Structures are given as C-alpha cells and as structure tokens.
Amino acid sequence: xxxxxxxxxxxxxxxxxxxxxxxxxxxxxxxxxxxxxxxxxxxxxxxxxxxxxxxxxxxxxxxxxxxxxxxxxxxxxxxxxxxxxxxxxxxxxxxxxxxxxxxxxxxxx
Amino acid sequence: xxxxxxxxxxxxxxxxxxxxxxxxxxxxxxxxxxxxxxxxxxxxxxxxxxxxxxxxxxxxxxxxxxxxxxxxxxxxxxxxxxxxxxxxxxxxxxxxxxxxxxxxxxxxxxxxxxxxxxxxxxxxxxxxxxxxxxxxxxxxxxxxxxxxxxxxxxxxxxxxxx
Numbered sequence: 001x002x003x004x005x006x007x008x009x010x011x012x013x014x015x016x017x018x019x020x021x022x023x024x025x026x027x028x029x030x031x032x033x034x035x036x037x038x039x040x041x042x043x044x045x046x047x048x049x050x051x052x053x054x055x056x057x058x059x060x061x062x063x064x065x066x067x068x069x070x071x072x073x074x075x076x077x078x079x080x081x082x083x084x085x086x087x088x089x090x091x092x093x094x095x096x097x098x099x100x101x102x103x104x105x106x107x108x109x
Numbered sequence: 110x111x112x113x114x115x116x117x118x119x120x121x122x123x124x125x126x127x128x129x130x131x132x133x134x135x136x137x138x139x140x141x142x143x144x145x146x147x148x149x150x151x152x153x154x155x156x157x158x159x160x161x162x163x164x165x166x167x168x169x170x171x172x173x174x175x176x177x178x179x180x181x182x183x184x185x186x187x188x189x190x191x192x193x194x195x196x197x198x199x200x201x202x203x204x205x206x207x208x209x210x211x212x213x214x215x216x217x218x219x220x221x222x223x224x225x226x227x228x229x230x231x232x233x234x235x236x237x238x239x240x241x242x243x244x245x246x247x248x249x250x251x252x253x254x255x256x257x258x259x260x261x262x263x264x265x266x267x268x269x270x271x
Contacts, residue, residue, distance in 0.1 A: 087237065092112050094150055096111050098233075102130060
C-alpha cells in the first residue's frame with residue numbers, strides 16, 4: 001500500500017460507526033437506509049461515512065432501483081491476507097530480536 | 110531464520126508463528142517475564158519499548174510505551190488473562206491513551222504464547238487473534254507503520270480528535 005492508501009484506510013477505520021458499517025456489510029449487502037436505521041444519525045451522515053469507506057476501498061456502492069446498496073469489496077479477503085502478511089513480518093522481526101538476545105548469551109558463555 | 114512455521118487463517122482472523130529457540134522453557138519464559146528483556150525485543154530499533162508496569166498474573170496489567178526517533182511516545186497496555194509459567198501466557202493487547210488507560214473505541218488483540226519442549230530447546234508459538242477484519246486492518250496499519258514517522262503523526266492526530 002502507498003502512504004496515501006494507508007492514510008485513507010486508517011482514517012476510514014478510526015471511526016466506530018464506520019467500523020460497524022464494515023462489519024455489517026462484510027457478509028451481506030445492505031441499503032443505505034437499512035444502515036441508517038442502525039445508528040442515531042441522519043441519513044446524510046450515514047452517506048458520508050459510506051463515502052469515506054468507499055474511498056478507502058473497503059466497501060462499494062451500487063444503485064438498485066431507488067436504493068443505494070452497500071457491500072464489502074470482494075478483494076477484502078485478499079486484502080486481509082496482505083494485512084496478515086504485514087503483521088507476520090512484525091512478529092518475524094520480534095522473533096529475530098529474541099534469538100539475537102539468546103545468541104548473545106551463548107557467545108558470552 | 111528463527112521462525113519455523115507460520116499459519117495464517119484469514120477466515121478466523123488469526124495468525125500463529127512458531128519459532129525454535131535453543132534454550133530451555135525457563136530461559137525462553139524470561140523473554141516475557143523479565144521486563145528488561147522484553148524491552149530488548151518488543152519494539153523495533155527505531156521505536157524501543159519501555160515497560161513501566163509488569164504484573165504477569167491473571168487480572169494483572171502490563172503497561173509500556175514506545176519511543177520514536179523524535180522522542181514522541183506511543184503507550185500500550187496488556188490485560189493479563191492467563192499465566193502458567195514457564196509455558197503459557199494469554200493477554201489482551203490494547204492501545205492506550207496518554208494516561209495509559211485503554212484507548213476508547215480501539216480494538217484489542219488476543220495474544221497467546223505457548224512454549225513447548227523439543228530436542229535441543231523449545232518451540233515458542235505466538236498466536237494473535239483479531240476481533241474482526243476492520244480491527245485487524247486498524248491494528249496492522251498501526252503496527253506496520255511503527256517505523257514510519259509520517260504515519261505516526263497522523264495516528265496522533267486521529268487519537269487527539271477522539
């Protein structure tokens with residue numbers, strides 16, 4: 001991911017309502033008005049949240065009759081794989097540092 | 110390479126890494142049980158960690174902060190769930206606010222450590238389990254940018270907004 005993409009992703013997920021919307025559409029499509037009923041905010045505010053999530057690439061919108069329907073992007077699972085790979089690298093580095101500590105003791109002995 | 114096995118499970122949002130260490134279980138446990146040793150490996154060289162509270166008992170707290178190159182600090186917190194020295198540890202790994210309390214609305218990761226004997230040493234397995242995809246992305250976005258100064262200042266700005 002580029003820095004700008006990380007920025008958008010992070011900004012999108014920094015809000016509790018937006019995180020909840022992502023969870024809600026992860027497994028099934030929802031209309032904007034259905035989402036609106038879940039939160040004590042205006043429909044316009046819901047639409048703004050959806051727009052932020054869309055620009056971060058987390059959800060997509062499509063028009064269905066008079067409704068706007070929101071769904072999780074199918075690439076999300078692939079994306080999860082990449083995200084897990086990043087987390088894996090973090091832990092590989094940690095294990096390498098642990099081994100360095102232990103190796104250092106072996107050399108001293 | 111130290112890591113011998115990796116199991117990625119995107120459906121269950123968990124990641125398990127196993128590493129072989131050529132020491133006994135008691136010595137491997139000290140990497141977690143001794144805060145001065147934890148400090149030597151938890152943070153990357155650019156963001157070393159300092160552990161200020163380290164209560165490795167069920168219900169205990171472990172508080173730490175990481176310090177960036179400009180002296181800025183990033184607090185973290187573990188809520189200790191299970192301890193069976195020198196074999197097993199389970200904690201909830203949380204983001205903390207400036208006072209070191211759990212940051213509002215930030216996701217937690219369940220981190221489990223298992224140390225098992227093998228000929229010539231131990232295998233240490235660390236399993237991280239995320240509550241949901243959005244949380245995982247958020248945690249990794251923060252974790253993966255530990256060394257990225259620019260991104261960190263944005264995180265600070267977001268946290269300051271509440």
